[in-house]
Amino acid sequence: MILSNSIKLYEKVINLIKEDISQGKYKAGEKIPSEPELMKLYSVGRSSIREAIKTLAISGILKVQQGSGTFVNNSFQEVSIEQRLRRADFDDVNAVRRLLEKELVKLATQNRTDEQLLEIEQCLENRKTAIQAEDAQSCADADIAFHTAIARASANPVLSDLYYSFTLIMRNFFSAREKQGISRFAMNHHLHEQLFKAIKSKKLSQSQAVLQKILDNNY
Incomplete structure (x- = not known):
């Protein structure tokens, strides 16, 4: 959850x-x-x-x-999209999820509202708090909430809803990696902060570049 x-x-x-x-x-x-x-x-x-x-x-x-x-x-x-995703190969699911995130970040950078920025920022703060508390499950939840908030800021409800279906599958992936602790979340938190700042400043090329670094780290 x-x-x-x-x-x-x-x-x-x-x-x-x-x-x-x-x-x-x-x-x-x-x-x-x-x-x-x-x-x-x-x-x-x-x-x-x-x-x-x-x-x-x-x-x-x-x-x-x-x-x-x-x-x-x-x-x-x-x-059901969710049922199909659960039966699909994870690498295939992750590949499509990456494509979705790129488009959603682009749209969010262009279309985000001040209210949506506050929501994204709060999710980012929750992520930081979870890292400081060394709570792996909360880290995963806050990370997904952060990216979902960005999806909602895209102003494309169809893409946003589709991304939500993908997060249900990705949540299981995160849960399977809980035993690795919070190290991955902690190491790339600065990238999530940079992504938020790029979206806030409406710097499209920068937001895309930062997202690519996050995706390259599989988070």
Whole structure:
């Protein structure tokens, strides 16, 4: 999970809906509750419900039918992007993830807002705090949160949602490397600081160059 103080409400709703589907509360082909009902059920606002449904629809888990409602996709297990990624070779997944990050960093450098900069900066601070606490899991969570915040700043929700699916797979990769401790996170934290500064200053060539260094270190 992303650090509790930085996870978005819609991401929590995504996880809750997935859990309800897996437990059979919402069955394949069945209509899920309306937005007002989901708002009461998960204790969140309308925008969080809509964002969660949009993301789940993009990943193939839900199907939105205008005028009829939202349904659990009959074949979501076969068409889900996340399921396909989990079955894919990690090197292939990582190669596409690298391409996504390059495009997202470029767009974020061009399109980020002041509010999004604050979110990215907070994630960066969380990353530093986790390193200082020598908490490997929190380091991984904060690192993913940092790059996800950059993705949201791209102003391209489709790419951002697609990147979120990739982070679910990358999180497993980070977890497998926890035994290596925080050394990799600590050694390249200065690069993440440089990336933030480049995005903040809207220096495109610099942000791309710094990202390439991060990717070359496999983080």
